[in-house]
Amino acid sequence: MQRLTTALLASTLVASGLASMANASAETEFSYGGYIKLDAMISRTDSGSLPSGSIGRDFYIPGLTPVGNSDSNTYTDFHARETRFFFRAEQTLENGEQISGYVEFDFLGTPGGDKRITNSYSPRVRHAFIQYRNWMAGQYWSNFQDVTIIPEAPDFVGAPDGIVFNRQPQIRYTMANGWSFSVEAPETTVTPNMGGTSRVTTGDTAMPDLTARYQTKIDNVHYSVAAIVRRLEYRKDGVNDTINGYGINLSTKIELGKHDIRAGFVYGEGLGRYVGINSVNGAVVDDALNLDTLGYTGVTLAYRHVWSDKYRTNFIFSRGMFDDKREFTGIDANDHTQRIAANLMYQVNEKLVVGAELSRANRELLSGDDGNLDRFQVSATYAF
Secondary structure, eight states: OHHHHHHHHHHHHHHHHHHHHHHHHHHHHEEEEEEEEEEEEEEEEEESSSOOOOOOGSSSOGSOOOOOOOOEEEEEEEOOTTTTEEEEEEEEEETTEEEEEEEEEEEOOOOOTTTTTTTOOOOOOEEEEETTTTEEEEEEEEEOOOOOOOOSSSSSOOOGGGGGGEEEEEEEOOTTTTTEEEOOOOOOOEEOOOOTOEEEEEOOOOOOOOEEEEEEETTTTTEEEEEEEEEEEEETTTOOEEEEEEEEEEEEEEETTTEEEEEEEEESSSGGGGBBBTTSEEEEEEEEEEEEEOOEEEEEEEEEESSSSSSSEEEEEEEEOOOOOHHHTTTSSEEEEEEEEEEEEEEOOSEEEEEEEEEEEEETTTTTOOEEEEEEEEEEEEEE
């Protein structure tokens, strides 16, 4: 009898638990998606080489274009590392409010793989955040960035030289009138005295990076104005200094019927890792072992022309220019980077896109040494 009673009690508890789970599931909506992408590219460098395993072989990194060597190299690469997955959960609370969570990952920029046998690569977190009311907490695009002007391209970024491109943990408050404010994770990158393009990531910054952005759309014109204030710190290797950095980011997307123009301008002192995929550091160590900010100016222009429901073309220009602080960096620091590209995107069906892109990138040092990276890339992307 005792066993029967215990069994009945257990059955009741399980049924109650299942009913509770069913009720919770009814109030929670789950979704997932992403895309699977294959990239194939032929690259040629005229002033040195990009070694096997370099992230610059997977997609364009402005600061990795080889310079100063007369040897040219050509290589062919295939990878599926941009393949991406996301998961979202949205729940309605008892008071009718909504709360959601989002996680997204891909396989770019991670160690653990090789091209010899298995091509196995570790996943990485792209986005992971919670949204509740006007608040967002977690990892997402920086509030200083405007993703609207990123051009369509087979290349992962498309126009990294002249735009803000950064994902990181943050707390953001977004208002209904177009304003958003954030407190974001800090990090300082420093060029050692006479260090050229070398980098020290200090890990010493105490104050979070602070941003404000206003964006809106009037008729066919989207525009965004963003600002950032940050503190750069370095307290090792005989340096014990703190300096302020700042920047402004102006961007717009103008729709011309089916076509559009995307343009951006960003300027600042000490922007460092926010621009050019960290092709310039935030500061340099001067002769007195203090920090001096490094300036940056970036411009981006892209035109998208839609030929038909099946075909469209993107013309892309992006350039990052760096202040001359050769008295502290030496002449082996970057003077500018630039990329020009044109692509043709073929919409096979509503889920599959095939693209082909031809590009030339250039990097020049303060010494005058420079190098070009020419690349032909094709891609196939299935979105689900």
